[in-house]
Amino acid sequence: MEDKISRNEFLKSLGFKGASLLAIYCGASTLTSCINEAGDPSGNVGLDFTLDLTDPANSKLNSVGNYLIVNKVVIARVSADQFAAVTQICSHENKSKVIYQGTGFYCTEHGAKYTIEGVGLNSEGKKGIKAYNTQLTGTTLRIFA
Numbered sequence: 326m327e328d329k330i331s332r333n334e335f336l337k338s339l340g341f342k343g344a345s346l347l348a349i350y351c352g353a354s355t356l357t358s359c360i361n362e363a364g365d366p367s368g369n370v371g372l373d374f375t376l377d378l379t380d381p382a383n384s385k386l387n388s389v390g391n392y393l394i395v396n397k398v399v400i401a402r403v404s405a406d407q408f409a410a411v412t413q414i415c416s417h418e419n420k421s422k423v424i425y426q427g428t429g430f431y432c433t434e435h436g437a438k439y440t441i442e443g444v445g446l447n448s449e450g451k452k453g454i455k456a457y458n459t460q461l462t463g464t465t466l467r468i469f470a
C-alpha cells in the first residue's frame with residue numbers, strides 16, 4: 326500500500342508553517358522569484374539583461390541624452406561612453422513615471438529628482454532610487470543588479 330501526502334502536509338507534519346513554509350517553497354523556485362516575493366518594491370532584484378544597440382528598437386541609446394525603458398528600467402545614454410540605469414518605479418509613491426532628463430532621472434508624477442547614480446536630489450526623491458550597473462561590450466549593453 327502506498328501512502329501519498331502532499332508536500333504541504335508533509336512539511337506541516339515536520340512542524341513547518343507560515344513564513345518558514347514559504348521560505349522552503351522559495352528554495353525550490355528560482356532565486357529571482359523568491360527574492361521578489363520578499364518584497365522588493367522595484368521587483369527587479371536579480372535583474373540582468375542585454376540590449377543589442379544595433380537593433381532599431383534600441384536605437385535611442387545611440388544618442389547622448391536619450392533614454393529607453395525596458396523591463397521597467399530606465400536606461401539612459403549619459404555620454405559617448407557612459408550609460409546609467411534605474412528602476413522606473415519612483416521611491417516617492419511607487420509610480421512608474423521615472424524618466425531621464427538631461428543630467429539625471431526625474432519622476433513626472435510629483436517631480437522627484439535623482440542623480441545618474443540614483444541619489445535623491447530633492448524632498449520627493451530623498452529615499453533615492455534603485456540604480457543598476459551597465460556594461461557596454463561592443464554593441465551589446467548589459468544592465469544588471
Ligand code: FES
Nearest residue numbers: 415417418432435
Ligand atoms: S511618485 Fe515620483 S515624485 Fe511622487
